[in-house]
Amino acid sequence: MTISLIMFIAFVALTLLITFWAAKRNTGASAYFAAGRSITGWQNGLAVAGDYMSAASFLGISGMICFYGYDGFMYSVGFLVAYITVLLIVAEPLRNAGKYTMADLLAYRLNPRPVRAMASLSTLTVSTFYMIAQMVGAGVIIERLIGLPFAPAVIGVGVLMLVYVVFGGMLATTWVQIIKALLLMAGAILLSYLVLQFHDFSLAGFFDAVSKADYAGTAEPKNLMEPGLKFGIAVAGPWGPLDLVSLGLGLVLGTAGLPHILVRFYTVPDAKTARSSVVWAMAIIGVFYIMTTFFGFGAATILKKALILTESGAPNPNMVAPILAQELGGELFFAFISAVAFATILAVVAGLTMSASASFAHDFYSNVIHAGKENRPGAEVKVARITAFVVGAVSIGIAIFLGPAVNAAFLVGLAFAVAASANLPVIIFSVFWKRFNTTGAVAGLVTGLASAIILILLSPVGIFGKAGAPFPLENPGIVSIPLGFLAAYLGTILTPRDLVAEAKFSELTVRAHTGLGSEKATSH
Amino acid sequence: MEKNKATVEWDRLEAKPEFKALLSRKASFIIKATVFFMAYYLALPILVGYAPELMKKKVFGEVNIAYLFALSQFFMAWIMAFVYVRVASRWDREAAAVIADAK
Numbered sequence: 092m093t094i095s096l097i098m099f100i101a102f103v104a105l106t107l108l109i110t111f112w113a114a115k116r117n118t119g120a121s122a123y124f125a126a127g128r129s130i131t132g133w134q135n136g137l138a139v140a141g142d143y144m145s146a147a148s149f150l151g152i153s154g155m156i157c158f159y160g161y162d163g164f165m166y167s168v169g170f171l172v173a174y175i176t177v178l179l180i181v182a183e184p185l186r187n188a189g190k191y192t193m194a195d196l197l198a199y200r201l202n203p204r205p206v207r208a209m210a211s212l213s214t215l216t217v218s219t220f221y222m223i224a225q226m227v228g229a230g231v232i233i234e235r236l237i238g239l240p241f242a243p244a245v246i247g248v249g250v251l252m253l254v255y256v257v258f259g260g261m262l263a264t265t266w267v268q269i270i271k272a273l274l275l276m277a278g279a280i281l282l283s284y285l286v287l288q289f290h291d292f293s294l295a296g297f298f299d300a301v302s303k304a305d306y307a308g309t310a311e312p313k314n315l316m317e318p319g320l321k322f323g324i325a326v327a328g329p330w331g332p333l334d335l336v337s338l339g340l341g342l343v344l345g346t347a348g349l350p351h352i353l354v355r356f357y358t359v360p361d362a363k364t365a366r367s368s369v370v371w372a373m374a375i376i377g378v379f380y381i382m383t384t385f386f387g388f389g390a391a392t393i394l395k396k397a398l399i400l401t402e403s404g405a406p407n408p409n410m411v412a413p414i415l416a417q418e419l420g421g422e423l424f425f426a427f428i429s430a431v432a433f434a435t436i437l438a439v440v441a442g443l444t445m446s447a448s449a450s451f452a453h454d455f456y457s458n459v460i461h462a463g464k465e466n467r468p469g470a471e472v473k474v475a476r477i478t479a480f481v482v483g484a485v486s487i488g489i490a491i492f493l494g495p496a497v498n499a500a501f502l503v504g505l506a507f508a509v510a511a512s513a514n515l516p517v518i519i520f521s522v523f524w525k526r527f528n529t530t531g532a533v534a535g536l537v538t539g540l541a542s543a544i545i546l547i548l549l550s551p552v553g554i555f556g557k558a559g560a561p562f563p564l565e566n567p568g569i570v571s572i573p574l575g576f577l578a579a580y581l582g583t584i585l586t587p588r589d590l591v592a593e594a595k596f597s598e599l600t601v602r603a604h605t606g607l608g609s610e611k612a613t614s615h
Numbered sequence: 616m617e618k619n620k621a622t623v624e625w626d627r628l629e630a631k632p633e634f635k636a637l638l639s640r641k642a643s644f645i646i647k648a649t650v651f652f653m654a655y656y657l658a659l660p661i662l663v664g665y666a667p668e669l670m671k672k673k674v675f676g677e678v679n680i681a682y683l684f685a686l687s688q689f690f691m692a693w694i695m696a697f698v699y700v701r702v703a704s705r706w707d708r709e710a711a712a713v714i715a716d717a718k
Binding site: 319363377604608 | 623625626628629630634637638641642645648649652653656657659660661663664665667670671676677678679681682685686688689691692693695696697699700703704706707710711713714
């Protein structure tokens, strides 16, 4: 355990140095919220990838593939394809027409106060669900790795993350993310290599072994290459396949509405760089998720059942990747993978806090409470720092309250569903539909947010449990995403035309498609 | 930049025929591409859910249609990103020409 501890300390020291360096460069709101728009395409690509390859991806998907085989791999597919939505529809207009948050885009032509208030609520909701999931993951892992109990582990992660966000802002958060993404890729490549080495570098031999995996929590050997070990079983009867489609829809449309991914496009100088950073991210994320084949299936073929079980005898899906590393690469590699897992959680949580606090300070404090007339220099950054502290403290509190047993995938799924149902419809309509008005935007945000949350509560993973759930699907997307679009549409056509919004549509269109008048990079 | 904001004639720029043409070409590409990738992507969960026996058919060794189809999604995404970047850089040049006289 001492090697793990040394690696943890080394990583923390390195990232604190970055934060110290970034803190000296934080002069003004653009520097704090958007890293001075100075990040290059490949750097931002790594940071986007880093924000995305969270604990849920690295630890969660390895565990899912190890236990449920092919069905876990479907997550990997959805997570990558989602970036096409980001690339084609969201990234460029957002960079051209926005400043710090998603709501900037909406506020261009719509009545800013109600739209910003709702967008801010939606951002805070998505970020908080996502963050609690990561915090719980962090607590469980650190508890297991260095023996720190759950509550102090969560508090430790929270405090470190607050240091990055409060002092270092977006620049520090971005560089922590870049370093973590590089370490994670290095670890994943080495782990895949060791798995292939174990199977004598024979892909045929590897897939042969996968098809005869004899544990994965099952009594008899199962063919992990075949679909249907998880999905279609969880939800009985005719609803099973539909639940799978619903999950796919949520994954592929949710990413384009995730606030911590969206704010990443403000750190680059222009839309062209925003586009190239999505392409970089897709290259990195794609290679990473293809490698989940090796460490997910690899764990299933190499690890013995006893290694995967916790002390209480239950399978521990979150620990599959680190245990595989220990088995194949020894104590040093285990320490490395563990430190990377820890870094992953820390960096993702910092990114989430950054987007939540930016939205509250910029949208709610400056533009709703002060109606955009707050001119004291530095006030917005100060409010953001205080918000980061409050958001951090609240999610630490909730994570400890929910405890280590809460289902992290459930919380992340909720975040994706809310993002796809509430944020994506209003972003799309705002950029592409001239007639769109304020009522439509508020209706879309409210309906998307409420329907996703209510359907999850009524689902088999919600408050009524498996037996009495009024809504048969675990994933709400197939209902709540169309509802979000429908509400935004009906809210618009059932209310009078907003001539101001339509007049400003010309300005937004020219800005979004040409980049004219968008905020440029500042040099540090 | 603030000064620039006040003097730009957004309406005039938006009404330019070259800009209108650019927008409709962009929209047409994005709609077609979106319909294609959504259909290709959703075909995976639909086939896995409704035609599991077909998806379990082995192609070579133990590698089945389900895994190959899933793997093909990665290449679909990469190819689509590559194609998009190529057409988008052409749009960039056209957009720059539209706003060239507004600066």
